[in-house]
Each structure stands twice: as structure tokens, then as C-alpha cells.
Amino acid sequence: MTTGRRVPARRWGRRLLFSVRGRATLITVAVSALILALALVLMLLLARDWAENRVGRLTERTAERIAFDLSRGRNPGIIDVRPDEAQMVQVVTPQGKVVAASDAVRGRPALATADLARGELLIDQRVCPRFPKGCVWAFGLRIRTSPWGPDVMVIAADPLPGLLNVWLLPLALFGLLVALLSLIAWWTWHTIGQAFVPVDIIRSEMADLDARGLDHRVPVPQAGGGIQSLAERVNATLDRLEEAVTRERRFVSDASHDLRNPITGLQTRLEVALGEPDDADWKPMVRGALRDTRRLNDIVADLLELSRLDARTPKPVEPVDLAALVRREVGLRAGDAPITTRLEPGVVVRANPVRLSRVLGNLLGNAERHAESRIEVTVARDGGDAVLEVLDDGSGVPEEARERVFERFARLSESRARDPQGTGLGLPIAREIAEIYGGSLRIADSPAGARFVLRLPLITGDGPPR
Template structure:
């Protein structure tokens, strides 16, 4: 329970505080709401039932008294009314009253009683239904005027009102039947909500055990496909992604610190040697070696910044990019190295960021030229709604066991270290990140000679291409 305090200032300047208690438990709230709604429904149903029963009983009683009063009214007009009116049914109180309020004839139970009612039906409404209450209780009464003359007589037939209609007995009986039903509804609602929210309680208890240092725990998956089950499933999927991301970041931080520590340690060793033994160590060579280490550090830092932008920043608005033109531009900007032969397809357009896709092409060309012996081939084609860019070289190739490792961050095979000692080991990892960010793939496939890297991107729909539509 939570307490809300509300203050109010009166004209006298005094402050009064009162509190309103509102349950924070959903189970309690919904049980109270269901009970309140059931109370309103049962109240309406009880009131309707009370009206129906009361109307039925009163209608039957009035019909019986009216029938008896009508019978003796007819007998009175025919002069066949005895001095003591016999009783044949439940209507035991029958009186014949003249215009002077004198009881002329009556049934034996009504003998000696004053007139049953002071109401005298007028000529334009000779038959009336009445309810008369006295010290002995209430009666349902029918009054009939026997003629239109001023000195007409009146016949009254009365029946004691059913006991269930007196002293609110009918209402109390309906309430007594409705209260257990209302309690059963509240109890059932509480139990059903408890069963429904049990997975939430278990999940909350399990969630409290999860710490940043241990994200391996998962919430217990309830059966079925209701909203709570879907929520728990989504939470477990989020925990899977969080665990993967945390492990990825930890591994990345460890690899980055290791890769940065190696050139820094080399630079420190060379500079300290130059300071401690200036006679035997050439300072110019030490500075040149240190600058080479700085270049390697700068390359690693630049690639790390690229990875951070790809994974952490909002992507730039995509544009229609012609892969044929992109590859040709990347090849024309290259300065020397193994010749690159381009085999364009024509019409290979994708939706993406031109700068990032250019970075992928350049990384693939750098990797291919680094390992090629005589040539590099770049083939562009469209297959099944995809643009496929294949970069092949005639070098030593990549062993099947290393074809996934080359896309891991800071992974450098022995052949790559020999050919480019200053590489960062992030080029292919960055390329795959960019490809996946564009909804594509980058992988290493079988080749008869050398290595074969294949980039696949979704082909731009011609109907959504503004240039084609124009």
C-alpha cells in the first residue's frame, strides 16, 4: 500500500491533511475493480429481480381481490348478497359499504371492522386497486363502485400483503443471496489473478539475481502464448542480446588493449634505449621506429573510431548507390600494387551509405592486393534480388579453418603479418559490420586459386529508385 498525502488550506490558515490509500498491487487493484463491477451488476440484477417478484405477487393478489369484489358487486346488484358473505378462497376480508360509510354486509373475518378503505371510486373510474396499511400490516385491496348514482354502494375485497413484501424482507433475501456470490467472485478473481501473475513474481525474483557481472541467468518461461509468456520471452531475448553485447565489448576491450599495448611497449623500449645509451643507439633511427609505431597506433585508433560509429551512432540517411561506379572509383584511386581487373554488371544499385560502402570496397581491395601474386579480379553481378561483389586474388588463399577468423577483430594471419606488419587487423571486421548494417553479408568462399571474398547486398527496387522513376 502507498499513502498519498494531500494538504488543504482553510480560511483560518490551518492546514489539514488527509490520506488516501491506494493499493499498488495489480492483483489487489483488479480484484477490487472486478468486485466493484460485480457489485454494480448484482445490484442491478437484484433490483430488477425485486421489481419482477414484487410486481408478480402484487398483480396476482390484486387480480384475486378484484375477481372477488367483482363477483359480490354483481351479486349485490342482483340482490343476492347474504348478510354474512361466505369466504371461498384466500380473500377473507370482504365488505359492502354504503355512501354514508356504513358497513352493510361483510365476511365473518371482516365483521365488526371499520370500512377497509376511505377511498370511494368515482363514477368515471369505478374499479380501483389500492394498498392500505394499518397497525396490523398492509393489505392489497380492490374497490368497486356498484352504480353511478350518488348513493351508490361500494364493495371492498382485501388480501393481506405477502409477508415477503413487508419490512423489506424481499430485498434482504436477495441481498443475502447476492453477498456470498459477490464474495465468491472476489475470491475467484483473486485466485485467478494470483495464478496469472505468478510468472511475473517468479520473473521478478529471478531478475533481481541478475548482475552486470553475470548475465547468464534467464527468466523462467511460462507455458502458453499469452501476453505474459510473450513478455518473458522478449525479456530473455533482450538478456541474450545484452549478454552477447557485454561479452563482445569485454573481448573487444581486451583485444584493443592488447593490440595498443604492443606498439606502445615497442616505442617505449626504443626511446628508452636511445636515452640510456645514446652512444650506441642512433637517435634518428629510434625516432623513425617510434613514428612507425605511432602510425600503427593511429591506424588502430582510426579503425576503432570507424567501428564505434557503425555500432553506436545513428545511421546516415541512405542513398541510391551504384556499385559499378563505386568499384571503378575505388580502383582508379589506387596507387600502384597488383593490377585490379573489374567486371561490371551494369545496373547494380543498392540503398546505403556511399562512404561506408566505399570503405568496404577499399578494404577488400587492400586485402586482395596484399596477398595477390599477379592480379586481382572484381566481379559484380545481380542474382536473385541481390548485388553480388566477388573479390578474388591468386595468392596463397585462406585455409577453411580460418575463413571465419579473418572477420574477427584484431585477427591477423601469419601471411598478413609478413606482408603488412603495420596492419590493424580490423579491416575485414569493419567490412562485415558495414555489410550487416546494410542488411547484407560478407563471407569467404571456396576458390580454385587464392582467396575469394563475396559481398552480398540487397538490390535496390527499381520502383523506389527516384532516378529510374524519373
């Protein structure tokens, strides 16, 4: 039984100490306890001062009235007090003898005395005589003439409120403090628990993600604030994850299809070559096998480059003059469409030259496949950017398909017709490289053909690129 009781206690201890809900409740209760304790102590002091001042005014008013009556010769032997006045009144001689008193203290010793030799003419203090039980507030004043001789003192006293003489008021305030802290603790625990209900729902939904599938989304609370933002961010992450998994599956399917064709062709040609007689002309078959081998090499190179880009594999960077890069790359092309250039000198970016050459080569290869009669390459500055444009005079890319061509393995019908052997990886690779170096690649409007615009941060004379 003892072990069974310890387990819930341990569990609650962990919830209080290690959960956000428990720590927030403990901190709130601790801060509230400090503030409330200070406030209640201040209230206790103010209540005590108010009670003492009230009793002090009552005794002062009573003593002044009795002294005035005695100085006029009224009621020399009887001390009458009114119901709204202090009930304990004494007339005390300089020697400390009580010569007159009210009914409440008749026959009792002096409540307080004053030393005339020290010049004490007034008493206004808290005193605790042997009677009555508890302390009283005494106010006394000395009168020069009286029926009992000169310099007698009229003393009026009244008990202080019982709550201030014992521990009842502090205990009551302590009980109030405990009640308020209990209420604050419950309210904090309940409120934070309610605030974390959507988080618990999101957590349970994410825990069941394997069973539900990546197309499942967590509920989004409409209360606003950080919880709604968290749910929206989780759903956005699930969107990207589902898209990545879908793209990976499509990648495997398309890559398998693209690899199967040249491998099948290569295998067939090699089998035919082996089945031919020794004097057969085998060169055409070997040339076909070589083309298939080159296509396989291109596909594998694109896949390897994509894997490096996805892993953000670093490559050394250096300043690259775009004009010089364009001149070198254009000099290596031997396509049917002539290439004209408009190159602004001194347009330098920081990147890996091999990767930039691949970007330009992919853009020029795409332009050569679709151009009718010409290709134009432009390099210029635009503010803090270096801009490289490749423009052809082909049929162009429809506006609704301009982002689709940058998806991996995505190919438009015209592209498939012009280049059946293509893989659809050139433009996605080019955009990935541009984004790695802080730039962008997009298709802009043009009067005719397709206009690809590459932007990269420009190196200025003041320092590295922005």
C-alpha cells in the first residue's frame, strides 16, 4: 500500500517540477505569496494603527471632559461616564493614590502614574496593568485644582480590540492568505492546462501520424496567438514533408524509368553484337551503345548533383566574373542557333565556378532545344544584384507552367517532343544552385520565347556580397 501511494506522489512531483504547467504554477504561487504576504502585513499594521488611534481619541475625549467637570467642581466624588465614552476612569494623586474612579475600575490600583518631578503632565500610551486582562490605551492629563488638591491626574483607559491583543487577527489573515494562494494555484493550473489542451491534441495527432498518414493535418484552434501559429506551422511542415515524400517517390519512379530505357537498349545492342558472326559490321551497334552509355552517365551525374545540393554539400567559392564565364561557355557551344551576347564588364559574384558553369550550361542547353533562330545572353548590374539573362525566340513557356518547369522530372509536352531523351533535371538543378548562393532563377515576361533571369548577390568594392 505504501508503494502504491508513493507512485502518484512521485508522478505529481514530476509534473510540478518538470512540466511547464507545474513550474508556471509554482512560480505564480511563490510570487503571489510574497506580494500577498507584504499586503497582509501592511493591512495588519494599518488595522492596528487605526484601532489604537480610535481608542486613543476615545480616551482623550473622556479624560478631557472629566477633567473639565472636576475643575468646575462638578461631581467631586462620583465619576460618571457616558455609554459612548471610555468606561475606565480614575483620578490619581501625585503619590499614586486613586481618590475617585468609575464603576469599572473602582477599588483597583492606578492604571498608570506620572512622575511630577520629571515634569510629566500627560500620559498617552499603551499600558498593560495586572487588570483588566489584556492591554489598554491610557490617556491622562494633570489638573491644577480639584476637590482632592492640586496636580491630580485624570486617567481614562479603554481596552484595545481583542483581535490586536491575541493571535486571532494574524491567524485570520493567514487563513485568508492560504485561501487566496489556493485559489491562485487552482486558477493558474486550470488556465494553463486549458491553454495546453490544443498542444496536447497536436501532440497526440503527431504521435498517430504513422497510422494516419502524411496527408493528415492537426486541428488549428481559432483563438489566435502562439498556439494557432504553432498548429499552422505544424501543418505547413507536414505539407512540405508530404511534398518531399511524394517528390521522392516520383523521383524513384521517374529515375527508374529513365534508367531502364538506356540500360535495356544497351543490353539489347550488346546481346545482338555478341550474336552476330565474326565478320559482321558491329560499329553502328557500338555507337548506339555509346550513346546510351553517355545518357546513363548524364542521368547519374544529374542525380549525384541533386543529392549534393539536397545535402548542401559545400564547395569552395571564389569571385566569378560572369562576363568571362559567359564568353567561355558560349565558346564551347556548337548549336544550330547563333548566340549573341551583351556583357557588362566587372559583374562579379562569389560562388563555385563549376556550379555556375553548370547553371549557364543548363540554361543554354534548354534555349538551344527551343530556339527558332537565335539566342541572346545578357550580363548586367541591377542595384546590388548581378543579373544574367538567357533569351530564346522559341514558343516560350505558358505563364501557368513557369513554376512547374522547375520541379524535378517535370517536362512539358513540347519539351518531350523536342528532346525525348531528357530527364527534366536541368532547370531544377540550376534553381537549386542559384538559391544556394543567395540568388534566384525565374522565368520573366518577354515579347517572344522564354526569358530566364538569374540573380545573384553582387560583390562590390566595399566587401563581400550582401
